[in-house]
Amino acid sequence: MSDDAVLSRLKLSIDSHTRVLICCHDTCRFAISPSPAQVSEHLRKKHNTPAAERRQVTDLLKARIPALRDPSDAPVRQDGSSPDPNLHLVPGFTCKFCIERTGSSQVMSRHTASTHEE
Template identity: 40%
Template sequence: MAARVLTATERQRLEVLGLHLNDPEPVLICRPCGYALKPQGERVSRHLAEKHNVPKPERRGLNALVRSIGLADPNDVEPRPDGLPPHEALTVLRGYACRHCAYRTVSLDLICRHISSEHGFRDPRKSDGWQQDHISSDVSLQSWSQNGTRGYWVAQPTAPASSSPLPHKGP
């Protein structure tokens, strides 16, 4: 799905409300929150009212504009490739990446469970060196959604030319 091209006035209206129309992935990002919003129904307008106290007159006509753009649900958009610089409108989270597959998460508990259940390394926190052997820690992660439902990608401000990026996978 491709979003339609906005007029300068429409784009400016979104920006004034703190919304960023992403390209090429057709999602609408709330800049103050740092994640993409679901475009269905009145969710964008309701988000601005409830989270940012944007008055109704400033939101008037926003639902129709959002519907007309042709946006995707952030949970249906593929994660970006690893190794790109951080997306300027999305939150950067510190997290963990599995060294054996494409699993990423912001939870130490979840990465430890993953290492055990998916790769058979039992009680990884009780073994010396488990972290460097199985987990990349303090990784910069980004996601389209607030809770990484669709998955995270590794954002790297400066990616060395000789390194290959890690594959991506779900939360």
């Protein structure tokens, strides 16, 4: 079975631009860590995926070259770009001093205080 077929069957997708793994289940629709152990745990806990199917995905991820990015290392999407249908659109906050973005006002407050403190 092809890599795409394995991922598609489990409602996973790889964003070709950012090289991140996305869980496309309606209850998730967010990028997940590409760590095989964390993907397996996510599929087990959130989607009750059987061990044999999880193993197919973890084997695929271990063999993948180039490796996928952690979502925290992915580039920020351009302003005005169309939304990715595989991802939930999250309202959030943009730093007034740089391009930092987050969905949490607390994270933005900490960022501003630690990075832009005079």
